[in-house]
Structure formats: structure tokens, C-alpha cells
Amino acid sequence: MIGAYLPGNSTVELKEVAVPEPGHGEVLLRMKASTICGSDIRCIYHEHLGKGPEGYQGVVAGHEPCGQIVRTGSGCRRFGAGDRVIVYHISGCGVCNDCRRGYVISCTSERYRRAYGWQRDGGMAGYLLAEEKDLIHLPGELSYADGAQVACGFGTVYEGLQKIGISGNDAVLITGLGPVGLAAGALCRKLGASLIIGIDVVEDRMKLARDLGLCDEVLRSGPDNVAEVRKLTGGNGVERAVDCSANEGARATAIRATRKWGRIVFLGEGGRVEFNPSPDIIHDQKTIYGSWVTSTWLMEELVERLVRWNLHPAGLVTHRFALEKVADAYSLMASGKCGKVAVCFDEELTLA
Ligand SMILES: [Zn+2]
Ligand SMILES: [Zn+2]
Numbered sequence: 001m002i003g004a005y006l007p008g009n010s011t012v013e014l015k016e017v018a019v020p021e022p023g024h025g026e027v028l029l030r031m032k033a034s035t036i037c038g039s040d041i042r043c044i045y046h047e048h049l050g051k052g053p054e055g056y057q058g059v060v061a062g063h064e065p066c067g068q069i070v071r072t073g074s075g076c077r078r079f080g081a082g083d084r085v086i087v088y089h090i091s092g093c094g095v096c097n098d099c100r101r102g103y104v105i106s107c108t109s110e111r112y113r114r115a116y117g118w119q120r121d122g123g124m125a126g127y128l129l130a131e132e133k134d135l136i137h138l139p140g141e142l143s144y145a146d147g148a149q150v151a152c153g154f155g156t157v158y159e160g161l162q163k164i165g166i167s168g169n170d171a172v173l174i175t176g177l178g179p180v181g182l183a184a185g186a187l188c189r190k191l192g193a194s195l196i197i198g199i200d201v202v203e204d205r206m207k208l209a210r211d212l213g214l215c216d217e218v219l220r221s222g223p224d225n226v227a228e229v230r231k232l233t234g235g236n237g238v239e240r241a242v243d244c245s246a247n248e249g250a251r252a253t254a255i256r257a258t259r260k261w262g263r264i265v266f267l268g269e270g271g272r273v274e275f276n277p278s279p280d281i282i283h284d285q286k287t288i289y290g291s292w293v294t295s296t297w298l299m300e301e302l303v304e305r306l307v308r309w310n311l312h313p314a315g316l317v318t319h320r321f322a323l324e325k326v327a328d329a330y331s332l333m334a335s336g337k338c339g340k341v342a343v344c345f346d347e348e349l350t351l352a
Helices: 038-045 097-101 144-164 179-190 203-211 225-232 248-256 277-282 296-309 323-335 346-350
Strands: 002-005 013-016 026-035 065-072 084-087 127-131 135-137 171-175 195-200 217-220 238-243 258-266 287-290 317-321 340-344
Touching: 002 323, 013 323, 026 084, 026 144, 026 346, 038 323, 065 127, 065 144, 084 127, 084 144, 135 296, 144 179, 144 238, 144 258, 144 287, 144 296, 144 317, 144 340, 171 179, 171 248, 179 195, 179 203, 179 238, 195 203, 195 225, 203 217, 217 225, 225 248, 238 248, 248 258, 248 277, 317 323, 323 340, 340 346
Parallel strands: 171 195, 171 238, 195 217, 238 258, 258 287, 317 340
Antiparallel strands: 002 013, 026 065, 026 127, 026 340, 065 084, 084 135
16 A cells, blocks of 8 residues: 655655555454644654654554444444444543543553554555544544544634533634634534634635624734634624634733633743733633643543534545545645645545
8 A cells, every 4th residue: 555654844744555454352443534634734844853752653644534444344333344434643542531531631541642644654655554442433424524633723723612611602713724723614514603713824824714793803813812802792792612723912912802701722832921910810700721633531421512513524524535645635734725635545535
């Protein structure tokens, strides 16, 4: 099979590799959809930035895989050949406190914690070897591209929104309208948010947020954003804010445009922010949350909700590429002039 590797100089290397054989507790997936994440671009594609959990070990790229089981190794207890599955993108030790909570992302075992596409082979290949314990059932109502989006982006957003709580009481500000910000808009909508305001600088993304009906108001990022958000919310600011930008100014806007007693969650990774604790959070009784990926059980809950809501995350996929064209897929994602970018296989390639 062909596998895609990221040497760290904004190129993609395709190599011929052997199809792996599943061992005990493992399954072999035929890949169907594998989406590209902002973190792939930030930490691997341009240069190998990450350390520890974000350290890329020269494996097949792609940590948002979704596919169909073609073979199981011995000892599998739940899944079998033919099952459609999403891969929770970190394989943990399974026995540390974080793994037992389902927050495998935070697994503390240096020896056993390995993320797909970072420290073990990921989804940018014809087949993927996965551990059965990392799999989430993909219901028939959802496509593989829907599932790939759950694997990282939608799961991460759903977790963050659970932390701050979203309901029909809330006006929500989303800073950064890349795939994660757009997912936040889609989920806030289904959770009942009455007013959704988005902020970005990239024209294509602002247009996408409007065209897909994911934001009621879209503002161009700038120094007047706090005043603009207050104006749209009766002078008070929003009840909830979600930062998906990792941008210093946008993070400060998210904090300052949130009203008294409001809650803010930071999802965007890297960078910094400066704010003044007393006027910006303490005196206004605000809470800032950090949120990293999600748990296996909350990912299962999200999949169930997506079916109930008839919400299809693949609606944010603007471009599909065959594996042979994976280099074009990464360079498009790096340009930011797109929604979500997916590498697809078989029947999933021709779906729109
Ligand atoms: Zn991701
Ligand atoms: Zn663990």
C-alpha cells in the first residue's frame, strides 16, 4: 500500500509500505476518510515542532481516521470484519487514571501512549492498524467523512462546549472560523444558542460561516471587536465564548467580550494571551476553561447526538482528494483557503 509521510519542509513523501497484519486485540481497517487537522500543519507539515505528545516520529501521517474493518486479530471482543468505525486518535496504556476516565489523550504512560499519525501509523494510507479499544462505532446514518471529523475536530469542540454549557439562554462568540470554529458554530446551533457571532480575518472562512448558516453575525477581526460584540448583545457581551484561533488579540477579545458571570473556553493551541485579571475576569466573575480533545465516552455520546440532530460534520468538508493527491490536500489546508480538507478512498471519494 501507499503511505504518506511529512518530512517537515512543507512537502509530502509517498512511500510503498507493507499492509500490516493485526495482532492480539488489533484490527486492520480499510481507510475510507482521513481529514487534515490544523495541528498537522502547525506541528508537522511546515516543520517538526512538537515534543512529547506532539512529537512526530516519522510515521504515516493522519490522526483523524475513519474506515471499515477488514480483518481482526485474536482476542477482539466487540468489533468484527465489516464494522464501520471511527478511531479515537490516541492509543493509551488503558490502565492509568486518565485512560480509565476515558481521557486517553492525557495518558501518562510514556511507554504506551502513542497517537495515530504522530507516534504510530495514521490514516494517510490504504490501510490502518488500530487497537480495538480505540474504536468508536460509526452508525449507518453517518458517512465515513462525518466520522473522520468526529475523530478530532467535532469531538474537541463538543468537549469544550460541555465544559462551558450551551443552551438557548446563550449568545456565543466564536473567535477563529477554521474547521474547529465552524464545528463550534454547528454544535452551538444544535445545542440551542440563540445568537452566534463569529470573528475571523480570512475572507473564505467568513463567507463559509455565513453561507453554511453557522454564524448569525460574522465580524472582521480588528481592534473594535469588543465594542461590536457588545453592540450586538444589548451592551452586555456574550454569555459564552469559544476561542478557536490561538491568536493573542482574538483570545483577549473572547475574554473581554464575555459578559459578567460568563464562561470562556480556549480550544486553539499554541501562542499566548495577555489580559488583566481584575477588570477582565475577577471583578466580572468570569471563568476561563482550557479543553484538550475529549474522552472516548463523550465521543460516543457525540456520535449518538449527531444522528439524533441529523447533523453531518462532513458538511464542513470543502475539498476531497485521493491519496495520490495528498500533497495538494496538505498545501490547500496550509493556505487556509478552505473548510475541512479530506483524503478519501473508494465510495467516499465521490460523495459530496
Ligand atoms: Zn486533529
Ligand atoms: Zn494511560
